[in-house]
Amino acid sequence: MDLKLQLQHYINGKWVGADSENTRDIINPFNQEVIATVPEGDESDAKAAIAAAREAFDNGEWASTPATERGAVVRKMAELIERDKEELAYLESLDTGKTMEESRGDMDDIAGVFRYYAELADKDGGELIDSPVSNSISRVVREPVGVCGQITPWNYPLLQASWKLAPALATGNTLIMKPSEITPLTTIKVFQLMEEAGVPAGVVNLVLGSGATIGAELSSNEDVDLISFTGGIVTGKKIMQAASSNVKKLALELGGKNPNIIFADADFEIAVDQALNGVFFHAGQICSAGTRLIVEESIHDEFVQALVERVKQFKLGSGFDEGTQMGPLISAEHRAKVEKYVETGINEGATLAVGGKRPEDPELQKGFFYLPTIFTDCTTEMAIVQEEAFGPVMTVEKFSAEEEAVKLANDSIYGLAGGVWTKDIAKAERCAGKMRMGTVWINDFNLYFPHAPWGGYKQSGIGRELGKSGLEEYTETKHIFQNLKPEPINWF
Numbered sequence: 308m309d310l311k312l313q314l315q316h317y318i319n320g321k322w323v324g325a326d327s328e329n330t331r332d333i334i335n336p337f338n339q340e341v342i343a344t345v346p347e348g349d350e351s352d353a354k355a356a357i358a359a360a361r362e363a364f365d366n367g368e369w370a371s372t373p374a375t376e377r378g379a380v381v382r383k384m385a386e387l388i389e390r391d392k393e394e395l396a397y398l399e400s401l402d403t404g405k406t407m408e409e410s411r412g413d414m415d416d417i418a419g420v421f422r423y424y425a426e427l428a429d430k431d432g433g434e435l436i437d438s439p440v441s442n443s444i445s446r447v448v449r450e451p452v453g454v455c456g457q458i459t460p461w462n463y464p465l466l467q468a469s470w471k472l473a474p475a476l477a478t479g480n481t482l483i484m485k486p487s488e489i490t491p492l493t494t495i496k497v498f499q500l501m502e503e504a505g506v507p508a509g510v511v512n513l514v515l516g517s518g519a520t521i522g523a524e525l526s527s528n529e530d531v532d533l534i535s536f537t538g539g540i541v542t543g544k545k546i547m548q549a550a551s552s553n554v555k556k557l558a559l560e561l562g563g564k565n566p567n568i569i570f571a572d573a574d575f576e577i578a579v580d581q582a583l584n585g586v587f588f589h590a591g592q593i594c595s596a597g598t599r600l601i602v603e604e605s606i607h608d609e610f611v612q613a614l615v616e617r618v619k620q621f622k623l624g625s626g627f628d629e630g631t632q633m634g635p636l637i638s639a640e641h642r643a644k645v646e647k648y649v650e651t652g653i654n655e656g657a658t659l660a661v662g663g664k665r666p667e668d669p670e671l672q673k674g675f676f677y678l679p680t681i682f683t684d685c686t687t688e689m690a691i692v693q694e695e696a697f698g699p700v701m702t703v704e705k706f707s708a709e710e711e712a713v714k715l716a717n718d719s720i721y722g723l724a725g726g727v728w729t730k731d732i733a734k735a736e737r738c739a740g741k742m743r744m745g746t747v748w749i750n751d752f753n754l755y756f757p758h759a760p761w762g763g764y765k766q767s768g769i770g771r772e773l774g775k776s777g778l779e780e781y782t783e784t785k786h787i788f789q790n791l792k793p794e795p796i797n798w799f
């Protein structure tokens with residue numbers, strides 16, 4: 308398949324092969340066909356990219372380029388992504404199995420992220436602060452952190468990359484990105500676009516390969532000043548340990564096990580519709596999927612019945628077919644993980660209301676498909692209620708009082724996101740105030756946009772992406788104090 312892509316690393320402004328002869332096949336999750344073969348990097352490739360980024364930061368001009376000019380390059384990226392939207396969406400759907408409609412939506416979001424950070428690039432000229440010393444000037448400025456390692460997951464390959472690339476570039480950092488080894492295509496394409504947009508050599512570097520080699524090198528290498536990671540909690544903890552080598556700045560966007568509370572006074576039809584969307588969109592492979600449904604007892608049975616009836620109608624298929632609502636899971640290994648999780652639920656005594664197996668449709672046998680699944684009679688101590696399945700599986704718990712709903716929602720090591728459905732706004736605000744999560748949606752679910760910070764409480768992560776906070780992650784804060792009338796202290 309000719310994807311018209313430069314299937315190589317991008318280091319110091321050049322497209323280069325891997326030091327070793329190793330390669331990796333990229334697999335289409337819909338039919339297991341090989342879409343592309345890319346170099347599989349090792350530590351030496353990562354070290355070359357880090358050296359290029361270090362040199363570009365220490366001796367290059369990007370960090371001191373006027374912020375307005377950096378903003379113009381970031382804005383150009385938004386324009387190029389819009390220009391190549393169809394091609395990018397095609398590559399994303401090919402690589403992840405998600406529908407073209409989803410991928411097109413992702414590309415719009417990604418262009419929006421570049422545009423947002425382009426606008427912010429030159430808006431922070433520093434701040435004068437009050438000084439306790441007369442005849443002095445005290446000011447606070449923000450400077451780029453330096454060399455940034457950026458590691459992304461496979462579920463939203465380019466979207467998650469854009470949340471890191473745009474703010475890092477806007478603030479004058481240099482970077483090395485390592486996309487997920489199973490979904491590198493759109494990231495490769497965007498590096499081609501960054502070259503076209505005029506990002507100077509060495510400022511952005513791309514290394515393809517596994518987490519255990521490239522990711523581990525980025526996390527531990529002492530020439531890297533910041534590591535920004537989006538992925539699973541187990542990997543996040545490893546990165547945190549490795550990053551202690553030189554006390555790197557750390558941004559971690561980890562998993563979630565997100566509650567969605569449905570009160571009896573919610574708009575029933577909308578709540579059913581959005582509860583389904585909150586879990587089964589992108590086959591549940593979303594960090595903020597509302598997989599823990601917490602439903603008020605008085606409407607529980609009717610609500611579950613409505614969910615099950617709708618789930619039975621879902622159209623599974625190719626992301627390129629009109630009408631497909633849910634694509635395959637990303638890989639055979641990932642589907643096996645989801646299957647194990649469902650088996651655990653059955654063994655724990657939860658009731659399988661629908662799904663719980665692979666589809667029988669002959670058209671879907673080559674893909675990594677799994678039927679949308681709902682468990683009822685779930686209780687908070689069950690592993691299926693506590694652990695992230697990252698697949699199309701919903702657990703349903705019951706509650707009878709507001710405090711109980713909030714307690715159930717907070718009973719998790721995670722704290723990424725959650726939802727509350729009710730027409731009683733005071734009740735919704737009370738719940739939102741008590742829910743220990745980085746995002747709480749009231750009468751909505753899974754909405755994110757560039758202006759709003761994104762990140763987790765508890766073990767869902769450290770730091771924030773998007774919004775102004777997402778820009779600040781890539782800056783160091785410096786206080787410059789100038790004494791305009793120095794005098795001797797006469798102490799010694």
Ligand SMILES: NC(=O)c1ccc[n+]([C@@H]2O[C@H](COP(=O)([O-])OP(=O)(O)OC[C@H]3O[C@@H](n4cnc5c(N)ncnc54)[C@H](O)[C@@H]3O)[C@@H](O)[C@H]2O)c1
Nearest residue numbers: 459460461486487518522523538539542560561562563594
């Ligand atoms: N909080 C968020 O915004 C957010 C967004 C998307 C995905 N996620 C989470 O990502 C997870 C799914 O993604 P995944 O399966 O790709 O996660 P993962 O942790 O397996 O991999 C993520 C990235 O880390 C790399 N990696 C693996 N081992 C590494 C190591 N030892 N050192 C450095 N890097 C290493 C991988 O190669 C990949 O690029 C889920 O838990 C999901 O919730 C979170």
Ligand SMILES: C[N+](C)(C)CC=O
Nearest residue numbers: 462463592593594595
């Ligand atoms: C952050 N988000 C919702 C775009 C993707 C999470 O997996």
